[in-house]
Structure formats: structure tokens, C-alpha cells
Amino acid sequence: MAGRSGRSGGGESEKAEVRDSEESSGEGAEALEERIYTIPLRDAKKVARWKRSKRAVEEVRKFLRRHTKASVIVIDPALNEKIWERGAEKPPSKIRVRAKMLEDGVVKAELIE
Numbered sequence: 417m418a419g420r421s422g423r424s425g426g427g428e429s430e431k432a433e434v435r436d437s438e439e440s441s442g443e444g445a446e447a448l449e450e451r452i453y454t455i456p457l458r459d460a461k462k463v464a465r466w467k468r469s470k471r472a473v474e475e476v477r478k479f480l481r482r483h484t485k486a487s488v489i490v491i492d493p494a495l496n497e498k499i500w501e502r503g504a505e506k507p508p509s510k511i512r513v514r515a516k517m518l519e520d521g522v523v524k525a526e527l528i529e
Contacts, residue, residue, distance in 0.1 A: 447516040472507035
């Protein structure tokens with residue numbers, strides 16, 4: 417099994433590879449599949465102005481739950497910052513996201529820049 421850094425198991429134990437991937441990416445499990453989505457956030461404009469960014473985060477979770485069949489969605493802080501960048505009243509109308517399906521059934525959503 418090769419670690420995230422592209423090294424093969426030449427002499428190193430599997431525990432060392434897992435530890436390396438945890439330190440570098442901050443996640444405990446390795447990604448099984450990775451997909452890129454453009455998520456429309458226009459439904460967030462249908463709620464009261466002061467609730468829009470909160471609703472946009474809910475829309476991201478709803479979209480990823482529908483498209484990945486996962487119950488647990490972890491939103492990366494950079495993605496959250498991008499949604500809230502212009503305040504609670506003006507979220508972006510769409511956003512590009514990289515969804516990583518992890519071994520333990522969790523989906524991690526990251527911002528694509």
C-alpha cells in the first residue's frame with residue numbers, strides 16, 4: 417500500500433505511512449474516491465437575507481449527501497470561509513468543490529481555487 421506521498425512500502429511499516437498521511441492532510445483515513453462538483457447555491461437566495469450563508473452551507477451538505485450517498489459530510493474551513501467571505505447576506509451563487517470519499521463512510525468537501 418502506497419502512502420499519500422507516493423512512497424511504496426520499501427522497508428517502512430504501514431503504521432508509519434498512515435502516520436505520515438495523518439500529519440500531512442489532517443485526516444485519519446485515506447480517500448477511496450475523489451470527485452469535483454460545481455454546486456449551485458441559488459436556493460440560498462430564497463430565504464431571508466440574513467440567513468443566506470447559513471443556508472448555503474446547508475445546500476452544500478444536501479448536495480453532497482444526494483450525490484455521494486454519505487450521511488456524514490465534513491466541510492473544510494477554507495470552503496466555509498469562502499461561503500461566508502462576503503458576510504451572511506451575500507454567499508456566492510455557485511461554488512466548485514472537491515469531494516473525497518474516505519474509508520469510514522465520511523465525505524470531506526474541500527474548496528477548489
